[in-house]
Amino acid sequence: SQQGEEDPQALSIQEGENATMNCSYKTSINNLQWYRQNSGRGLVHLILIRSNEREKHSGRLRVTLDTSKKSSSLLITASRAADTASYFCATDVGGSTLGRLYFGRGTQLTVWP
């Protein structure tokens, strides 16, 4: 079974609003990563947060990690129509499978102009 699960499955907002997506996972992790995928295209890496980090920022992106709750959130501030895409969280559980990523089903974000 896939390690990460995103919530909600779909999110529709207006330009300028903030978008928050959540990810829950099942086992201990080495790090958690967020990716974006435009329709029918490859994945673009957004941000990596390590298990000993609680928050990370990159431009309009803010990622939090709560290892006690096995959850992460991705916040996109001041959203733009170009942010429309699917967003996936992926976990690296480390150990003998270091580097192997487990993806959730993704959140489909639609930003209306």
Place this chain on the structure above:
Amino acid sequence: DTGVSQDPRHKITKRGQNVTFRCDPISEHNRLYWYRQTLGQGPEFLTYFQNEAQLEKSRLLSDRFSAERPKGSFSTLEIQRTEQGDSAMYLCASSLGIAGNEETQYFGPGTRLLVL
């Protein structure tokens, strides 16, 4: 272009035919990964290489699937006797491969396979 490239981008084949996909990773990257993604799902891990060595294979990789990375550079993924259930996007990713370090994986654009 210094990113990960994949060829072909699209492939339509008839059930029972063999297909081969190619992935060219970022040149200094030692690790290369293959994932499969079906509609509405996230990518699922298939296999990965550290240089030319294939270190792990998923249970998803049946006997009809074989992957190689002969010189530790590009990789090929072959599917023999394709089935309609093989229809999916096949994604390749690469990373630096520094032992013991977590790393960003950089993905290619994918090869979309349709088996009729």
